[in-house]
Every structure is written in structure tokens, then in C-alpha cells.
Amino acid sequence: MEYALETVRRGTIALGLKGVDGVILAVEERTRKLQTPTLSQKIFQVDDHVGVAAAGYVPDARVLVDKARVFSQTNHLLYDESVDVESVTKYLGDLTQEFTQYAGVRPFGVSLIIAGVDRRGSSVFFVDPSGSYLQNEAVSIGAGSDQVTQFLENNFSSSTSLQDLSVLAVKSIYLVSEDKVGVSHIRMATIDNKTKKLRRYTEEEVAKFASIAKEKFNVP
Amino acid sequence: MEYALETVRRGTIALGLKGVDGVILAVEERTRKLQTPTLSQKIFQVDDHVGVAAAGYVPDARVLVDKARVFSQTNHLLYDESVDVESVTKYLGDLTQEFTQYAGVRPFGVSLIIAGVDRRGSSVFFVDPSGSYLQNEAVSIGAGSDQVTQFLENNFSSSTSLQDLSVLAVKSIYLVSEDKVGVSHIRMATIDNKTKKLRRYTEEEVAKFASIAKEKFNVP
Amino acid sequence: MEYALETVRRGTIALGLKGVDGVILAVEERTRKLQTPTLSQKIFQVDDHVGVAAAGYVPDARVLVDKARVFSQTNHLLYDESVDVESVTKYLGDLTQEFTQYAGVRPFGVSLIIAGVDRRGSSVFFVDPSGSYLQNEAVSIGAGSDQVTQFLENNFSSSTSLQDLSVLAVKSIYLVSEDKVGVSHIRMATIDNKTKKLRRYTEEEVAKFASIAKEKFNVP
Amino acid sequence: MEYALETVRRGTIALGLKGVDGVILAVEERTRKLQTPTLSQKIFQVDDHVGVAAAGYVPDARVLVDKARVFSQTNHLLYDESVDVESVTKYLGDLTQEFTQYAGVRPFGVSLIIAGVDRRGSSVFFVDPSGSYLQNEAVSIGAGSDQVTQFLENNFSSSTSLQDLSVLAVKSIYLVSEDKVGVSHIRMATIDNKTKKLRRYTEEEVAKFASIAKEKFNVP
């Protein structure tokens, strides 16, 4: 268990923020030269209206997300309606707890931020390797999350627009990342309250938020 | 086993009190800034007339409560009547004992207070990780429970009204909590003998009891 | 195994006595303030005519007694007659032995006194965590049982009436209990040869025996 | 395995003797005061014509004897004739061997003397925790068996009558028992060649053999 938590603490930063008109997921993903710029390895789409950002052991995140996708689809089939974000979270928390209690398996080495928009509006949750989960308006996990949390406590407000949240998210990542310029290491996605659809930001969009962030927070 | 008991001893305080007109469950739940104020993570509703308060490892409490809910629903289906509070308690005790005796699982790292009102009236029980359970008029579990128990031994009477019990519960939590002001870290629920329905207190209600508590116990 | 036996040796005292007109079960049960005075946690009814007193790990006793109840009911169904006390004892001894021989489980951490009245008359047995069982006219288990046994060897006679046995039992518990006054920590039950029904003593009855005991044995 | 053999070596003495007109089983059973004088815990009847005496861990003996009884009954049902004493022995030896070879169980901590009269006449066998078995005319197992064996080598003859064997058995037990007087700690059973039925000796019978033994062997 301690090992699983340590794996999370060493992972690169991931954030989930909830604003007036939707939610934002953001992660740092260090890419090496020669790596193909592809979809994020740390932001996953569980359903149209639910996304996940991970910190820790990525293959474990993938396994959990795959199970969450099946859970979500099953909900569609059984009840003919979209799954609640909290239901997905509880499902992931129970699954994670199970892997701490039974012999023959190891706990999952990953924490997940689950963000989405359902009939109750937008919400952001996170689950840790023990299976604990909490609902937050803003949450960060991974290496540097203490520093980011403090920054968010000072700057975040739930009445912020998605655009301003995006700027805040980019700034948060710059805070703890080794790379203080460029945005190729920043991946973001959003789900707005109207469309209820997850949309990944293009590199251009992220770059735009980054330039605003630099102005706003007076980065040298 | 020792590890499970230690987990409970380190958990934040939880209380169950039985008065003349019903029962009270109260827990301290430290919330961080940015956390969404939601339902309690440590007070669970098992059935209309049965609630649970937990100290220790919360994901384990969740798993046990989920099983208690199924047990309770099954009782409705089989016997067409509400399950007894003691039956729920014995079920949880037997389940917990099983996890101490068989290899391949670890004991549950949580103690639970089960409170409710059934045809025999109101009652408060608690179960520990060994599977032992007892019926009490007032019980507290978690870090600081010794101090709270002593306080209750001096101040509690089973002939107290729910309102006075609520004041006592708030005071008990202030006794051992780091936060001596505010009530955002105090969650409470009650089941009164008439309605036999669990009802969670609003933050305003808790605040009211807190201000009475401060007067009554002469808090500086 | 050693651990299981140690658990028994540390348990509070339990006694079983056989007299001319029936059997007595008695246990010490320390109750804390605020605990609800309820049924004994250490004297169990297996069937109308069979009772059990336990010393050691109470949740294990509960599990064993539940199994003994099913065994007893099954006997009613299969043979249309009440189960013999020795059969219940052998069943519990075999079950307990099994948990010492197979991997994946731990031995039961409890010793049981099985007392009852069947077609052969009254009898008292006890089973230990190894699965050994013996028939006795008077037996005590748990912390202080050596001292109590010596006391009984000097004072017990199988030709004693139930009432005198009850006095002896109360005195035995006072011998080794920290509480030398009051009877709230003493629980007793009896099965007499005529009714063949287990009956729990009220606190008043126990108090009566206690006052006789104090006179008879000249307690200061 | 070593542990199982040690358990046997520490058990109280048990003997099996074969004479001209039948076999004798004898054991020492230390009874505490207050213990009910009942059937022996160490001499078991497997079938009309087959008895077992045990040294070591009694609950294990009970389990083995229960299985031998089923084996014997099955033989009656399948072949409509009484089981051979050697077949019972081989069955017990094979069962015991199995518990030494497979993981997940511990070896049986008991040695058994199997004595009986079948169509081939009378015979005495013994099985140890390894599953080894041998046929003997006289055998003793448990603490002090070396001394008893030496005594028997000097005094036993297979042409002895059952009565003289009984005297020899009582003397053997006195040799190694702490109790040099009284017979309440000596239990005996016999199967004679004519009736082929196991019969337990009464305390009076044992006392008679004891007084002859004391005369004959000139006990002070």
C-alpha cells in the first residue's frame, strides 16, 4: 500500500477543476524527443460526459479506465441513461479497495481524478490507491501537488469561467514542472455544462492559455 | 489484526448516543479547502431506520455498509418487515470475524457504530475489527475516544432529549478536535423514535447546537 | 495454537456446574459505564435444553454457537428429537479440530462450556481450541480458572441443589474478579432437570445468591 | 512431522496385547477431580470386533477413528462381511501418510493401536504419525513406552490368557504412571476370540486385576 501511494506521489502532476460552466482536466506529460505527439496517456475519456486524469502508474490507470468504460456502457444498457459521475467514482473506489483487501493481487499504483457533467451538473472527484474518494472543486495529485494545492487555494474560485480555469491549470503545471516554457508537455481536456461532451484541447489552445498565464501571473 | 485496531485508533472521532426520543450519530470529518461540501463520508444510511458512523479506514466502512444495505433489503424481501438494528449489527460482526479467520484477506480496518430505531425502540451498537459487538447507550470510537467517553460518563444520561444529546455530541467533538470553532468539520444525523427515519442535520442545525454547547459548557 | 490457548487463558472466568436437579452456567462480563444492560455476550442458548458459556475471543464463540444451533435444528428435523448434549459437544470439538489441521484458517480462540439436560439427564462438557473435550461435574475456564477449580474441588458436590450451586458460582466469580461487590458483572443461566429449558437469571436472582454467598463464605 | 512424533512421545501410555483367547487394550487417562467418570477418551470402538487405543493428540485420534468407523461400515455394506483388522490399519496408515505429503494440512499428532478379532483370529497393530504400521503381539506407545516395552519383553507371552494379560497391562501402567494406587486412571477393553465383541472393563474388574498385579509383582 505504502508503495502504491509512493508511486502516486512520484507521478507527474494532474489537476481537476470545476468552474461555473464546466470542468477542466490537465496533466503534465513529459515527452521525449522522437516520441510521436499523440493522445494523452494520462487523460482518458470514460464516456461522452466523463473524463479521468491520472497520476502514478499509467498501465494501472489504463486498466481501471477500461473497467470504468464497461461500467458506464453497462449503465447505458441497463437504465437507458448516462451514468452519474459519482457512480463511476464509487465504482472505481470499490474496485481499488478490493485490491487492497484480497491476497494474490497488489493495490493499484495510481490516483485518479474523475470529472464530468451529469444531470446534477458538473463535478470533480478523486480516488486514491486505498479506495478512498472525495469530491472537490479543485484537486491536484502527483509530485508537487502540495505546492499546486496551495496555489489553487489562493487563486481558484468555483465561479471562474472555463477559460480562466484553463489559464489557472496551465500556470499550476508550470509551477511544478521542470519545463517552464512550451506546452508540448501539457495536455488538457474540458467538459462544458452545455454540451456535456469531453473535448481535448489542441496544442494551440493550450499555448493560448499559457501566454495568458504568463502575462497574468507575471512570469519573467 | 493489531494493524486494523491501530487504524481505528487513529481515525477521527465518531459517536453514537441514545436518548429518550431517538438516536444521534456524529463524526468529525476534516475537510480541506477546495473540497466540495457534500454528504458525509463517515455517516452512512443503511436503511430508512438504520445509520452507521465509522472510524478508521473509510473504504472498508463503505464496503461493509454496502453489504449491510443488501442484507437489510433482503430482509425486507424475505420477511416483509424492517430489519432489526441488532440483526444488522450481528451480520456486520460475523462478516468482520470471518475476515480475521480466513487466509487470503485482511481484517477490516474500521469500527462501526450502528444506530437505529426498530420495533423494540431505539438502540446503539458498535462493532470492532475483531467482530466483537456491544450495545451501548453512548459510545465513541476513534482517536480521543477515551477522553470523550470520560466526558460522556460525566454528562450523558439516557433520559436526555435528542436536542440535548446533539449539544453533547458537538461538545464531544470539540473536545478532541483540533478545530475548536466552526462546524464544517462536524457531521450529524438523527433517527427519532416517531418517524423512524434517518435525517442528516444541516450545517445550520449543527451550528445551533454548537453555539448552545459553547454557552452550556462555558467554552472560552 | 498457542495463541488461541493464550486468548482463552486471558478471557474472563466462565463456569459450568452440575447439581442434583440441573446445571448452572455462570460468567463474568465486565461492562463499561454507558453499556446497555442486555443479554449476556458469553452465555448462549444453543437449543431449549442446551446452553454454552465461553471464555476467550467472543466473536469466535458466536460463530461456533451459530453452527451448533444449526446442528441442533438439523437434528430435530432429521430425527424428530432433541439433540444430545454430548453430540453438540462432539460436533463443536470436531469443528474446532478441523480449524487446527487445515491451512488457510486460524484455530478458534475460545473455549466453550456446554451444559444441558437430555434424555440421559444433565451434563456439563467443555471444548478447548485444540478440539479436545471432556465431561465434568464442575468446570471453569478463563483467567483465574486454576484458583476457581481449587475452590470448587473443596466446596463442590454433585449432590448440591441448583440454588446452592448458584451461590457457589457467584462466590467463584467473586474469587477472581476485580469487582468484589455488585452483580452487574455476573451473568448466569440454569437448565433444570424437570423443565429441560434454559432460563437466564435476573439481576435480582443473582443478587440474592450473592448475598447468600457473602454470608456463607464469610466475606468481610 | 517431528512435532507430531513428539506429541505422541508425550502422550500418556497406551497398550495393546494379544493373548491366546483375545486381545486387550489399556490406557492411562489422568482425570482431574470434578471430571465425570465417563467412557474413555482414548479407547475407541471402531466396530463390534475392532478397538483402538491412542497416545498423543486426542482430537486427532477422534477424527481418525470416525473415519475408520465409516470405512468399517462401508465394508459391511459393500461386502456384507466384517472388515479385517489389517484393512482398518492400512486405511488409517494411508490416511496418515497422505497428511504428511500434501501441503495445506498438518500430520496427525497421534499414534494408534488397532486391536481386534476377525476371521483370521486376533491381531494387534499400531500406526504412527508417518503412516507406518506394524503388527505386534504386544505394543505400547506414549510416554514411558520404552520402559513398558522392556517389561513386556520380559513378562509377556502370547500364550497368556486374557486374564493374565489384563494383570500385565495394569502392572505396565503402574510402572510409568505417577499414580501407583487406585484404578480410576486406568481404562481397559477386551475382545475375546469367541464373542468377537469389544467389551470395556468396569472399574471393579480393573481393580481386581490391579490387586492381583500388586501381589504377583510383589509391589510394596
Added chain:
Amino acid sequence: MEYALETVRRGTIALGLKGVDGVILAVEERTRKLQTPTLSQKIFQVDDHVGVAAAGYVPDARVLVDKARVFSQTNHLLYDESVDVESVTKYLGDLTQEFTQYAGVRPFGVSLIIAGVDRRGSSVFFVDPSGSYLQNEAVSIGAGSDQVTQFLENNFSSSTSLQDLSVLAVKSIYLVSEDKVGVSHIRMATIDNKTKKLRRYTEEEVAKFASIAKEKFNVP
């Protein structure tokens, strides 16, 4: 896990490169004298359009490739179309992750480069023993991969033709191999965007690239 990663780090070098008109796989395979020149042990064909190059424990690679082949064939049968290269990669990553989480198995001691051409064009992935996978334009695994990666960062461009990539691959292997001459220790395969078929290079082809490499990079 550490052991599995170490096995990979000690394996001989393997490369995957993606150019304008297809992909290249190249491995070093030290052959001893007397060994029959056969197909590569480290470049595998999974499907017509998908190849795998391995570094680490070859039997594990074989097992994984066999499973990938079945996966690929099943895809043909179920959907009547060729499997995507990323699907094969994810399948291998999930399989590898599973072997890190469940008891009773050891993690696979091998990293794999998966290269192919599907309806989305050409792509190169790699999977490590943890189940992590990434998409790259150029990737090398095994002993010396750091040095080769640096070389590729300086010399590789995704707009390179297959022929120039082949020269680069040969040069890469010479960089870290003990054998700086000859090509019997170099095995290569290619899948071009037009044919979408894996084709292994003959020793003559490799020799041709080697001689160009020596000229181009001015090898003494």
C-alpha cells in the same frame, strides 16, 4: 519488476524507425559459430502488416507474440479487417500489466517494439514490462539504447526514406555492438506504406546499407 527491467536493459539493442514511406525494425543478434543462419529470434511477424522487435528475455517475447498473433487473427475473424497497430500494442500492454498485478506469475522480462502500417498509416510503438506503452517515431530498447537514442535524436528525421532509415539503423547497431564489421549479427525487416507487408531484409541488403553507413558516417 526491477528484475524484468534489468533483463531488458541487458538485452541486445533493438530499434524501430518510422519514415515517410514505411517502418523499419532492426535488432542485433549475436550468433555463435556453428549456429544455423535462420530467421531472426528477435524480429517477429505478428500479421502481414505488423512486426515486433524484442529486447530482453526471448522466450517471453515469443509467448507474447504468439498471443498477439491470436489476437490479430481473432480481429480478422470478428471484424473482417486488419487489426490496428495500436490495438495490438494496447493488447500487449494490458497483458503485460496483468502479469505485474496478480500473484502466481512473474512479470514478462522483455520490452517490445511494435511497428506496422494500418489504415491510419505507419506507426511505431513500444511496450515495457510494466505494461506502459508509447508511440514514437524512432525508438531503441536494450543495452546501449541511451547512446543510440542520442544518435537518433541528432540524425533521425521522420521525413527520411526507408532506405536512409535502414542506413541509420545499421549505423545505430554498429554504435553499440561489439562487432563493428560484418552484418551477420544484424537483422532487419521493413513494412512499406504501399504493400503493407512485412518483408525481412536479406543479408545482402543489410550489407549494402552497412557499406553506405560506413561511408556516410565516415567510419574508419
Added chain:
Amino acid sequence: MEYALETVRRGTIALGLKGVDGVILAVEERTRKLQTPTLSQKIFQVDDHVGVAAAGYVPDARVLVDKARVFSQTNHLLYDESVDVESVTKYLGDLTQEFTQYAGVRPFGVSLIIAGVDRRGSSVFFVDPSGSYLQNEAVSIGAGSDQVTQFLENNFSSSTSLQDLSVLAVKSIYLVSEDKVGVSHIRMATIDNKTKKLRRYTEEEVAKFASIAKEKFNVP
């Protein structure tokens, strides 16, 4: 495994010899006084034409021989002909190997000599705890087998008659046994080429060979 081989090395000597007109099995079996002279515990009949002699842990030998008997009977049923001696040997070797490779069991602690006469004539094999088996003209196993083997190398010839082999076998046992006189500790059996039936020697026969042996080898 080492433990199993050590168990064999400590067992009493067993021999198998092949002569012109059949095979001989011989073992030393130390019997204590009072033991009933019965069939050998170490020479087993597998089928009419196949015998086994064991050194090591006798209960394991018994289990293996029982399985060989079933194997042999199954062969009769399936093919309507007697099983080959080598087939029995291979079966026992494969069984023994299996117990060295799988967890949850311990290796068999016994070596076996398998001797018999089948359609190919007479043959002698032996199997050790690893599952290795060899065909020999003369073989000895157990404590002292090195000394006996040397003696046999000097004195044995495959053209010897069964009678002379028997003398050689007795002498071999005397060589390493503590008992240099008497034959109660020597058990022998033979299968001659004509009858193809195993026949155990009577004590008188063994005594006859012993007296010849003493003359022939000039024992003082």
C-alpha cells in the same frame, strides 16, 4: 529432495538380483521383540509377476505400490495382457518426478527396486526419489549399499542360478546388518522365469541359504 535422498540412504538395505532362471528380491527388516512375524513391510507384490523392494520411508513405498497395482490391473483390463516390468518402472518414475516438480507436495522419500518376469524375460530396475530409473542386473539401495555393491561386483554373475543368488543376497545383508546371525531380519522373494509368479521364501528357506552363505564365504 536432499531430504528424500537422505531418507533412502538411511533405510535398511534392499537388493534385487537377476539370474539365469529368475529374479531375487531381498531386504533387511529389523523386527523388535514382540513384533508379530508377518509379511514383509518392504517387499511388495505388485502383480503375479512383479515385485518391489523398498528402502527409505515405508509409508511412501506403500502408496507408490498401491498406485502401481492399480496401474497393473488397468493394463490387464485394457490390453488383456500382463504389464511389462519396465512399464511399471516408468510409471513409478514419472509419478515420482511429478512430486518433485509441483508445489503442494513433497517428493517421495523412498527408492524402489522393481523386479519381475515378463514376455521379454526377467529384469530388475530401480527408481529413486528424483524419478530417475535404471535397469540393473544386480542393485542394492539403502544404508550400506556401497559396500554391498562392491561385494556384488566381485561375486555376482548374471549366469548364476536363483539358489546361488539367494545365498549371495543373504551374505550381502549379513555384510551390512548389525545382526550377523539368525534370519528373522531377512526377507526374500523370488520370481522364476518359468512360473512367472512371485513367491516369498519361508524362514526355513532363508535359513538354508544363510547356512550355505556362512560356509561358502567362510564366515567365522
Added chain:
Amino acid sequence: MEYALETVRRGTIALGLKGVDGVILAVEERTRKLQTPTLSQKIFQVDDHVGVAAAGYVPDARVLVDKARVFSQTNHLLYDESVDVESVTKYLGDLTQEFTQYAGVRPFGVSLIIAGVDRRGSSVFFVDPSGSYLQNEAVSIGAGSDQVTQFLENNFSSSTSLQDLSVLAVKSIYLVSEDKVGVSHIRMATIDNKTKKLRRYTEEEVAKFASIAKEKFNVP
């Protein structure tokens, strides 16, 4: 695993050689006096056209060969044609790999040389305990294989006739064997390209090759 490889390194030498007109298998088998000269324990026939030579733990080789025989027969039944030598090798390699990856079994402690003639001509492979396999023109395994390999590198040519290969094989064994004269410790088999049938050499044939070997390599 290390233990399995060590077992192979300590085994006596085994060779596989491929010439112009077929393949040769040769092993050293130390036989003790009194051992019956029988078929080799280390050269196995898998099918008419496929043989195996083993170094290491012989019972494991036997188990693997038995499985290879079933595999080969199944191929006949399913496809109505002889199995390829490489298919047998891959099957043995996969089986061996499996025993390194799953708990509850130990790796096979043996290396195998698989030689045969199929529709593609003759071939020689070998498999080690890790499941790795390679195709060679000449290969030796077991104690002394380094020395033999060096000898073969200097003297072997794939254009050699079977007869000259046989001489080379005998010489190779003399190189590392303690027995420099006689051929009773040398076992050989051949499969020629025409008959495609495995044939074991008689002792006379081996002796002939030995005398040529001594001349040719000038052995003193």
C-alpha cells in the same frame, strides 16, 4: 532458474551434429558395473524422424519427451503429416518457458538437443531451461561443452558425411569424458536424409568410429 541451468552444466555431455546426409545425436552415459546394457537414458526417439539428446536432470527430460511424443502424434492425426522438427522444438521451448513463469512448479532442469529430418531437410535445435531455443549445425550441452564447442568449431563442417560426423562425435566425448577408452559409455543415434528414420548405433558401430577417431586425432 539458476539452479536449473546449473543442473544442465553438471550433466554429462550431449551433442547434435548436422551433416550433408543427415544428423547425429551422441551422449555420454556413465554406467556402473552390474547395470544392464539397455537403451540410452539420454537419447530419446520422439517420432520416426525426430530424436532428442538431453543433458541435466534425466526424469525431466523424460517428461518433456513424453509430451513431445503426444504433440507429434497429435500432429499426425490432425494434419496427416509428420511434424516439423522446428515445431517440436518450439513446443518444447514454450512448455519450458511456462514452467519459468508460473508459481507452483519449478523450471525443468534439463537442456535438450532436438535433431531430425523433415520435408525441409535435416536440422538440429536445442532448448534450454529458460525456453530459449536456437538452430545450430553443431551443438553440445552439459559439462565440458565449452571445450567440445571449441573443438567442433575447429573440426566440424556441415559438408561432412554422417560417418565422419560420427567419428567427430566420439572424439568430442573422449575429450571431456573421464573414460578415454572403451565405448560402453557412448550412445549414439542417427537420422539420415533418405530414410528419415532414427536408428541407434550398435556398440560395434560406435567402437568402429572410436578406433577411427583414435587414429585420426592421433590419440596416444
